[in-house]
Amino acid sequence: MSASPTPSNDPRYTNVARGVRETYTEGEIAIDATTLDWGVPFYTKVQTAVAVGEAPDVMTYHASRIPLGVQQGLLQELTPADFETMGLGEDDFAPSIWNSVTADGAQYGVPLDTHPIVLYYNKDMLAEAGLLTEDGVPEGLDSREGFTATLQAIADSESITFPLASVTADGNFMFRTIYSLMGQQGGELMTDGEFLVGDNAAKLENALAVLQEWTNEGLQSTYTDYPATVALFTSGEAAMMINGVWEVPTMIDMKAEDRLFEWGAVELPVIFDQPATYSDSHVFAIPEGNDMSDEKRAAVLEVMSWISNNSLFWATAGHIPANSNVTATDEYQAMEPNATYSSLTANMIYDPKSPMAGVAGPMFDVMSTYFVPTLNGEMEPSEAVAEITYELNDM
Amino acid sequence: MLRNSKKEMLFAYVLIAPFVAIYGLIFVYPTIDMFILSFQDAPLIGAGEFTGLDNYERLPGDRRFGTAFWNTAYFVLLTVIPGTLVALGIALGVTRLSGRTQALVLALFFLPYILPVSVVCRLWDWTLNFQFGIAMHVLDLLGMDRIPIFKTTTWFMPAVAFVTIWWTCGFSVLLFLAGLRAIPQEIYEAASLDNTSTWRMFRYVTWPLLWPITALVLTIQLILQLKIFDQVYLFSQGGRPNDNLVMVYYIFQRAFVNNQGGRAAAIAVVLFIMVIIISVINFQLMRLSERRK
Numbered sequence: 298m299s300a301s302p303t304p305s306n307d308p309r310y311t312n313v314a315r316g317v318r319e320t321y322t323e324g325e326i327a328i329d330a331t332t333l334d335w336g337v338p339f340y341t342k343v344q345t346a347v348a349v350g351e352a353p354d355v356m357t358y359h360a361s362r363i364p365l366g367v368q369q370g371l372l373q374e375l376t377p378a379d380f381e382t383m384g385l386g387e388d389d390f391a392p393s394i395w396n397s398v399t400a401d402g403a404q405y406g407v408p409l410d411t412h413p414i415v416l417y418y419n420k421d422m423l424a425e426a427g428l429l430t431e432d433g434v435p436e437g438l439d440s441r442e443g444f445t446a447t448l449q450a451i452a453d454s455e456s457i458t459f460p461l462a463s464v465t466a467d468g469n470f471m472f473r474t475i476y477s478l479m480g481q482q483g484g485e486l487m488t489d490g491e492f493l494v495g496d497n498a499a500k501l502e503n504a505l506a507v508l509q510e511w512t513n514e515g516l517q518s519t520y521t522d523y524p525a526t527v528a529l530f531t532s533g534e535a536a537m538m539i540n541g542v543w544e545v546p547t548m549i550d551m552k553a554e555d556r557l558f559e560w561g562a563v564e565l566p567v568i569f570d571q572p573a574t575y576s577d578s579h580v581f582a583i584p585e586g587n588d589m590s591d592e593k594r595a596a597v598l599e600v601m602s603w604i605s606n607n608s609l610f611w612a613t614a615g616h617i618p619a620n621s622n623v624t625a626t627d628e629y630q631a632m633e634p635n636a637t638y639s640s641l642t643a644n645m646i647y648d649p650k651s652p653m654a655g656v657a658g659p660m661f662d663v664m665s666t667y668f669v670p671t672l673n674g675e676m677e678p679s680e681a682v683a684e685i686t687y688e689l690n691d692m
Numbered sequence: 693m694l695r696n697s698k699k700e701m702l703f704a705y706v707l708i709a710p711f712v713a714i715y716g717l718i719f720v721y722p723t724i725d726m727f728i729l730s731f732q733d734a735p736l737i738g739a740g741e742f743t744g745l746d747n748y749e750r751l752p753g754d755r756r757f758g759t760a761f762w763n764t765a766y767f768v769l770l771t772v773i774p775g776t777l778v779a780l781g782i783a784l785g786v787t788r789l790s791g792r793t794q795a796l797v798l799a800l801f802f803l804p805y806i807l808p809v810s811v812v813c814r815l816w817d818w819t820l821n822f823q824f825g826i827a828m829h830v831l832d833l834l835g836m837d838r839i840p841i842f843k844t845t846t847w848f849m850p851a852v853a854f855v856t857i858w859w860t861c862g863f864s865v866l867l868f869l870a871g872l873r874a875i876p877q878e879i880y881e882a883a884s885l886d887n888t889s890t891w892r893m894f895r896y897v898t899w900p901l902l903w904p905i906t907a908l909v910l911t912i913q914l915i916l917q918l919k920i921f922d923q924v925y926l927f928s929q930g931g932r933p934n935d936n937l938v939m940v941y942y943i944f945q946r947a948f949v950n951n952q953g954g955r956a957a958a959i960a961v962v963l964f965i966m967v968i969i970i971s972v973i974n975f976q977l978m979r980l981s982e983r984r985k
Contacts, residue, residue: 369951466931467930518823519822521822522821525824528823529823657949665934670932673843
């Protein structure tokens with residue numbers, strides 16, 4: 298079986314393929330895996346591969362890209378019969394995850410994981426400043442006032458350069474945080490195909506205002522790109538950081554080499570009315586354009602099922618396995634900090650279902666362009682929202 | 693000896709046939725296809741419906757097209773003439789040196805040119821990064837505020853232009869050096885016997901005799917910079933892409949990010965025509981100025 302260009306650069310991913318190889322003896326099912334660069338190059342490659350009939354038998358895909366993939370005719374539907382063959386179904390996944398692989402009532406992928414953003418924190422530093430609760434998590438995670446007070450207290454202690462490391466130079470990334478804050482107000486980006494309808498614009502403005510306030514008060518790093526954000530946190534120059542769970546292996550590896558302080562990761566603070574965290578999923582999908590025999594398709598289904606049931610290993614890459622039977626195991630519950638933050642699966646929100654949405658999609662670019670000036674205090678949130686609304690509806 | 697010209701012609705056609713075939717297949721055909729595509733609402737891959745002039749009619753009101761157009765013009769302004777002057781200056785300096793020193797200095801100026809664009813971007817990011825760049829520590833020492841060079845619209849284009857000149861001027865320096873060496877030494881000797889000042893020597897000997905090379909460098913630079921993409925794209929990663937758009941970047945965005953092949957083709961056609969018009973004007977201006985001398 299030729300498998301999956303993958304949008305993940307994590308070496309742990311190739312181990313998944315190795316796991317399959319070790320399970321199925323030679324000759325039965327063999328996997329030949331290809332890894333491609335993340336983002337636009339990956340999705341362009343999939344398109345061309347399908348167009349010329351050289352698509353792989355199975356591939357990974359971002360759930361957020363499924364609406365566009367379906368419109369482009371890149372993905373084969375996975376029928377209820379397919380799911381029955383795999384021994385999987387709606388009940389094995391959180392509703393938000395199942396919904397993310399659904400387009401027009403049909404399913405187009407088997408979710409492998411969900412990868413939300415979380416709040417990383419420097420335990421040593423926070424303990425010293427007396428800002429850890431009895432449970433060992435930062436104080437003030439339940440309100441805007443509480444969390445801002447924690448940030449302010451860290452700033453006042455003058456023991457550190459930035460209370461919070463934020464990817465303020467990369468609006469693409471900040472989309473995740475800002476969309477989460479919109480979700481915490483019950484807001485949505487797209488309603489019936491239109492962007493920022495009704496009070497949703499005001500909710501986006503509120504979200505931006507919180508982050509701009511942190512910048513204006515000197516509570517977060519400004520004009521910081523992604524690598525610099527991780528570096529600020531791991532070098533101890535920032536006390537906390539909002540980033541994807543995929544950075545968990547970085548922390549684990551550094552800690553193992555004794556190059557890191559005591560650290561933790563929790564669900565995002567509840568800045569507004571309700572907890573909500575933006576997430577996306579890696580899913581396994583069968584592309585069009587590969588002329589598979591029934592026998593081969595059966596093998597693909599078997600492998601997807603095997604990976605889903607054995608996705609505990611993928612949790613070492615920080616991602617939360619999508620299969621809830623896996624997260625319910627004692628082994629998973631014993632994994633830290635994964636078990637701590639996996640409570641957030643109940644509060645996840647995904648991208649709006651639009652061909653314009655999704656990682657490395659056009660919506661990201663529009664947002665990014667206005668988030669950067671706003672988050673760094675160059676532009677008023679209200680102006681940014683007006684511009685974003687205009688451009689989103691003009692894509 | 694009598695020549696069979698008909699046979700010779702046939703032979704010539706056979707010889708150039710492979711070239712014509714390949715040229716037709718990989719250049720002429722795609723170009724024609726681009727024009728056709730620009731009248732369709734095609735996605736990135738596959739055919740679309742004909743929509744007349746829709747793709748073109750959108751452009752004047754398309755805000756991002758405006759950004760891309762003016763940024764490209766700004767970039768050309770910042771790089772073509774300044775880059776040529778810098779290269780000329782360096783060439784004039786290098787030509788005064790001799791032997792190993794000359795070779796060494798020339799190598800130093802040429803070195804950036806052999807670097808791939810990804811390395812160039814990484815290098816300058818490490819230098820100018822807002823949090824960790826070396827240059828920012830220099831600003832700190834001087835007691836000045838740090839500047840987020842690649843993250844603000846004010847600094848982005850000038851910075852990319854600067855990096856581009858630094859990166860590519862080595863090639864122009866080589867062209868200028870070759871031109872300078874082709875100027876006969878006797879002219880300079882005669883001029884110095886007449887007690888000509890250095891400035892007059894440059895103004896009335898070097899500059900006019902070097903003009904064909906200068907015109908060549910300007911033309912190469914102009915066409916190259918109109919098609920700017922790599923540096924702008926790489927420096928925009930994780931920034932504010934839509935503010936930094938240039939024409940080719942916008943084509944890339946429409947085609948590969950938005951999956952709108954037809955609209956991308958229309959922008960490509962506009963750029964294609966722009967390059968042709970500007971090149972022709974440039975060529976005519978060069979010819980005029982040469983005739984004047």
